[in-house]
Amino acid sequence: MSEVLNAEINASEMKGGPSRRRVVAGVAWSLPVIITAVAAPAAAASGLSVTAGLVGTGSAVTYLPSGGTGAGTNRNGSGPTALQLQNKGAAVNSPISGTINIAPVGTVAAGAGVQSITPAAVASSSYSASHAYNGSFTYTAGIPSGQTVNFPIQFQFESVNPSPKKGAVLSYTLTITVTLPDATTQALTAGLTVTF
């Protein structure tokens, strides 16, 4: 299991069971994160060595309306252009799956999502009441040993009524997790902006 400690807590202070409030008092604030557990033993035994990455982070990208054609004009913004999987180990012949979360930074009037990530198939896409996007994807074609596969990301914006004020620039945090057939997971993050 991987670890990311957000704050250092003096172990000696924990003895005697003080309250959490007392333990963390005076600790410097740091970015709160969700840590995904990784099945390290399975990874070591599987022979798989696939490295996931995001290509072109911060590039100019186009956001299509989520409601299909006619739901609104496209929007400009920034974000990565593709997900990339580099296979440096044994051939991958079983499905690769993952999740896509796009969390708003601050309060927003509309969300941002992923319309496609070809050649993977996107499923279970939804927006929450606070305009956070949640989706999943599956890639079944496999990756030969030594090969790299790019998955161009087509972003979308959430079609809502009323739409955000014209010219408003909304920010989001994109988190993509990639789970390999050996159950190991890699998490990738990047910032997104959409100009409405």
Add this chain to the structure above:
Amino acid sequence: MVWRHSSLVAEVCTENAGRVALLHVDATQPVVLAGPAAAIWQLIDGRRGEEDVVADLKAEFEDRAGRLAAQVEAFLANLEAQRLIEAADEAAK
């Protein structure tokens, strides 16, 4: 917005609640919250609003960069996206 822990999430935490492991019933892997993330989780009780949570955290942590409130809001949205928390008013329906 008032948040509560999802009823579909199992939770295990250290004695002083500085580290929390969570598993959604539909998920295949647990997630872990530590430090500020665990502190936020402990403050989500179905009664405190986001402003109350931020105020409590500001009293407990030293926020020199002034980013605490925005980061807490983004983190709560992330927890919701992963279905670990839900709006308290929606849960009551």
